Amino acid sequence: MKVDIIISADDIIESKIEDKIVVVIDMFRATSVIVTALNNGCKEVVPYLTIEETLEHAGKLNRQDYILGGERRAVKIEEFDLSNSPIEYKKNVVENKTVLMTTTNGTRTLTKSTNAKTILIAAMINAKAVAEKLLEINEDVVIINAGTNGNFSMDDYICSGYIINEMLSVNNKIQLTDIARTANIIYEANTDIISYVKEASHYSVMKSLGLDEDIEYCMKKSIIDIVPEYKDKKITCL
Template sequence: MQVEVISSVNEASQARFHHKTAIVVDVLRAGSTIVTALAAGAEAIIPVETVMEAKAAQQQGDLLGGERFCRKISGFDLGNSPDEYETTTVRNRRIILTTTNGTRALQKSARADYVLTAALMNAAACAHAALALRRDVVILCAGYNDAFAAEDGYGAGLLLERMMQAGINALELDDFAIAMLGFYRSRSSAALDTLASGSTGKRLLKLGLQRDIEACAAVDIYKDVPVLQGEKLVLLTR
């Protein structure tokens, strides 16, 4: 099984995903928010790129969620903090979600046979799901403003580690995947510090959002794996 890691949305072309399993990693914060919302009982997440698309897609009973430049969008029901999505507010509700990077990454990878969403909090479950789908894997780091984000590389490395721990010895990693696996292994016990010290983490800290970083630094607390079905994310059932 071949596994490659793409450093950011800007580096990804849709052709690279054909006949493969894509795993979109956006640790701070969309991936973590999506996992949390579906684990809390949300019916589905509808990822869209723009605020206008989000408002146009909203139906009666739907919640609008999202951020721009780390801040909740004016007039939306929810921002992009995982803790906002843990409550009964989201249970059995559809959520229309637009974020700066994560939703773009999901749309860029949509031509893959399967598109999964990963964060630190569901890494083991997502790694096992990807192996079970028996396709070559492309891990797409969402990044920030078309640039690489350290926390997503760390998440990619964690996914690779969990895939290897599953006993699959025939993984063929590309050069960037090898580098991200090494990055994760060098800081495997320092998830919170890694997230807080990156550029995205520093932006969140300046906005007083330390709790978001702490929530997103939790490792393997969920067994839930979001998968893109058509235009919506739901929980993978296999």
């Protein structure tokens, strides 16, 4: 079993993910939203690349059956019900609803990963559950960091390190590429997460927007046990 990392959506190469088990991470905040919404009882999350596509699909559904969620540049989309804040996706809001979602980085990463054999959704909040599922599947893994506007993102990278560290704690024979090994080293040196993440540019943007509650929530380790899967253009729990 081999584990590799792709550092942003712009660096996805089809040949690297074809027939692989892919794990998509957008810790701040798309994948944290997806995990939270599904854990709170939403039927499914359907990701879209553009606002226009999202609204077009919404027009085909009964208004009481769906929630529009998403952001551009970390700010809520004007026509939408919710932003990209996981704490907004409460049980009484999303239960039995379909969440139609578009974000700057996360949903773009998902839509570019469809050549993979299996696509799982991960964040800090469900990292241990994802690690356990990967060990159970026992096939080569490529962890894809959504990144920020096509660039490397420190927050997604340390989340990758945490998942790898959880896998190694059970099976230390896993093969790691250099970039995957480095992620584990960085995690082990910053297990509190904040000591590393506070240096990230995305963290600074969120702080400037007053998103402190989101930051705190998204850094919580393994508080949710579900593993979402992106399949047939929608995300549901495995």
